[in-house]
Amino acid sequence: MSDRAQDDTVTYVVENRIAWVSFNRPEKRNCQSPRLNRRMMQVLEELEFREDVGVLVLTGEGSAWCAGMDLKEYFRENEEKGLGAVRKAQREAYGWWERLRWYEKPTIAMVNGWCFGGAYGPLFSCDLAVAAEDAQFGLSEINWGILPGGGASKVIVELTGFRNAMYHAMMGENVDGRKAAEWGLVNEAVPADRLKARVTEIAQVLLGKNAHALRGTKWAIRRVSEMTFDNSMDYLVRTQEAANFFDSEGRKEATRQFIDDKTFKPGLGAYDLSKQR
Ligand code: ACO
Numbered sequence: 001m002s003d004r005a006q007d008d009t010v011t012y013v014v015e016n017r018i019a020w021v022s023f024n025r026p027e028k029r030n031c032q033s034p035r036l037n038r039r040m041m042q043v044l045e046e047l048e049f050r051e052d053v054g055v056l057v058l059t060g061e062g063s064a065w066c067a068g069m070d071l072k073e074y075f076r077e078n079e080e081k082g083l084g085a086v087r088k089a090q091r092e093a094y095g096w097w098e099r100l101r102w103y104e105k106p107t108i109a110m111v112n113g114w115c116f117g118g119a120y121g122p123l124f125s126c127d128l129a130v131a132a133e134d135a136q137f138g139l140s141e142i143n144w145g146i147l148p149g150g151g152a153s154k155v156i157v158e159l160t161g162f163r164n165a166m167y168h169a170m171m172g173e174n175v176d177g178r179k180a181a182e183w184g185l186v187n188e189a190v191p192a193d194r195l196k197a198r199v200t201e202i203a204q205v206l207l208g209k210n211a212h213a214l215r216g217t218k219w220a221i222r223r224v225s226e227m228t229f230d231n232s233m234d235y236l237v238r239t240q241e242a243a244n245f246f247d248s249e250g251r252k253e254a255t256r257q258f259i260d261d262k263t264f265k266p267g268l269g270a271y272d273l274s275k276q277r
Helices: 034-048 071-081 083-101 117-125 140-144 152-160 162-171 177-183 192-207 211-224 229-246 249-260
Strands: 010-015 018-023 055-060 064-066 107-111 114-116 128-132 136-138 188-190
Touching: 010 034, 018 034, 018 064, 018 192, 034 071, 034 083, 055 064, 055 192, 064 107, 064 117, 071 083, 083 117, 107 117, 107 192, 114 117, 117 152, 128 177, 128 192, 136 177, 140 162, 152 162, 177 188, 188 192, 211 229, 211 249
Parallel strands: 018 055, 055 107, 064 114, 107 128, 114 136, 128 188
Antiparallel strands: 010 018
């Protein structure tokens, strides 16, 4: 099935405030074609501000999470058309990765299988990542004669450090989910039959937190990772002040539950959101 309709290249279902979004080209190991990239942007936009969505999970149908960029439809066919087509296809891919990087809602990559090259972009875009222990991660670019572009070199050095990044990128050897977790490419690896349950557990914890604070937190972590210490301090002061101005009810209620009611302790879990006005 090589010409799956664009709308069918990504599927999603919303259950209990979790949006389960899937790369849906299992017959092509979910590699990213221009059609898939266009559809993914539409899906992300559809879900971002929906009241019934609190967490987004990105996973893949079949044996792959995502086998990178589509060597035929993304690379070869666009290169045949010329630079304009190449740039357009890049913008479509990088566009949804960027949207996901700065998504309003918390995001989790649920890496169920193959994860190669161009998949490292969306992997990094997700705030958290959980892999099946037997998932396979690779920067296979070197194996077919290119360098890890599309952000992949940046992602690997950012998440795993210089030596691991250099080895991974130069050798073209895959690592499994366990090693990916050891390296910091994902948060943790679990047996494949526990993957969805573990991701659901994490999502449920996130759903119990103040959504404004979560958004501020995830954006802060991404921003400060590229700032000096003093710039970070300044950014964080100003961001918290802005948050206090627009959304002060949450922290007031939490402070009341801790100091006055003594019904919760911030060190041991989240305050009761249902009591917030
Ligand atoms: N681009 C285009 N087609 C692909 C890609 C891809 N990245 N990955 C898989 N396919 C296609 C195959 O050509 C094949 O198509 P066909 O049925 O029309 O022949 C189909 O998907 C199934 O692939 P198989 O290779 O038969 O599946 P298998 O399970 O044996 O192997 C594996 C899976 C290891 C993922 C293999 O498909 C593979 O090596 N894919 C390429 C991975 C890769 O290097 N991606 C590019 C990274 S670099 C970048 O993204 C910039």
